[in-house]
Amino acid sequence: MHFDVAALYKAIPALFWGATVTLRVTVLSIVIGLLIGIVAGLARVWPNTFLRTVASAYIELVRGTPLLVQIFLVYFGLPALGLNLDPFVAGIIAMGVNSGAYVGEIVRGGIESIAQGQMEAALSLGMTWWQAMYYVILPQAFVRILPPLGNEFIALLKDSSLVSTIAIAELTRTGQIIITRTFKSFEIWSGVALFYFVMTYAISRVVKYSEKRLRYSE
């Protein structure tokens, strides 16, 4: 077997640049996903039936269709409605909306894992549903939400390779481009994989660390 280390070495600056694009896409998608997901998750446990139904429909629709199709729908589909989006913007919107559904389920699960008695005790003290959520339920739920949220971030980072299909020069796309020039498939894909791994491992460490810091004895 021949592994052309020099070819990989030469590709590192370009791959590194690709990785920063991947990070940007991922971080922005996470932010959008978190915002949507927190709202969707709260709506799912809200006393109001209408909001619950809307949130459920959104979550079912998004989880029931492939992310790749969602990306195509936003990038190639929306222009039919007169909405021409830059690939980067289309990419983070599709990924953010997609992630929001999963985050929503994570948030709902976390909230529902907190014993019903906590809400009842807070309400009995005269707190509003919101106050009870904010001061009593969410701080406890957050500790339980963190690990699955970390998994979601990692999944999202890896799934961001799908936006390579709409010509965003992120890590995967950069790898492809280099290979069309150098034909060093094995070396470059190994390098791409390594870059992904370093980033996912970093996320997983950060999540582990915050988990430890936030843990209180229950």
Place this chain on the structure above:
Amino acid sequence: MSEWIIQVQNLHKYFGKHHVLKDINLNVAFGEVVAIIGASGSGKSTLLRCLNGLEPIQAGEIIVDGVAVNGKTTDLNRLRQSIGMIFQSFNLFPHMTVLENIVLAPQKVKKIPRKEAEAIALNLLGKVGLRDKAYSYPSQLSGGQKQRVAIARSLAMNPKVMMFDEPTSALDPETVNDVLDVMKELAREGMTMIVVTHEMGFAREVSNRVIYLDDGKIVEEGTPEEIFYHPKNPRTRSFLSKVINV
């Protein structure tokens, strides 16, 4: 101002098709201590939960402190400030210290300044004998201590009536008395109390009135003397003979 803090009229409660409370009529006067006794599943806890609006009711009327609990325009959050509720499972907030547990509602609901709320909290902790636990977390307390903190937390809202839902049922036997002592002290001070309990000794000793609930109905009510020594209804008699070892 009526003399009644709580008025219940023709209350019916269903869980689905299951008729849990059947035509309950009950008035509680200010300063009264009412014990509600009965077998598990007789509807005692459900009745209590209806009184502060934790359970919706299907028919009848509940008026607490002059306000209809199930009225469409009722500000339930406001009404609940005057109804203290103690749960079997304490429901302390595990992510907060004892002191934070107590000051949370006064601070956020009543907008009492932190310093003042803390002074009130420490004072109440002293009253339940747990001043030294102010900075402990609930997980570091015994069951009896947790329940006493829960009582202090409720009292911090300065309620007009305190409701206890089997407050000692989840406790180790050796800590039951600490909680009962706090409750006795409250009763002595004139607090209006409704206590769902299996502690017949407490009901007999502390309450002014005992209500026996069976299968969702008030079967018999009267003074502790009447209920425990001269029960009229055969079902009351049969229940008491099972729970009191004379």
